[in-house]
Amino acid sequence: MAKVDEHKSIMVMNVLAFKAYGAFMTTDEMAAWDKENSCVDALYSIDATS
Numbered sequence: 129m130a131k132v133d134e135h136k137s138i139m140v141m142n143v144l145a146f147k148a149y150g151a152f153m154t155t156d157e158m159a160a161w162d163k164e165n166s167c168v169d170a171l172y173s174i175d176a177t178s
Contacts, residue, residue, distance in 0.1 A: 146173065150171075153169060153171075
């Protein structure tokens with residue numbers, strides 16, 4: 129995880145269960161936290177198997 133500035137950070141992860149991670153990120157609790165903190169998540173997937 130890297131802090132870009134007071135309002136932005138970047139996190140790089142190796143997620144093996146992408147659907148499970150997506151389910152976690154879309155729970156009601158996470159949606160409420162995002163709304164309270166004006167958080168916008170941008171998820172990118174890189175497939176290095178080719």
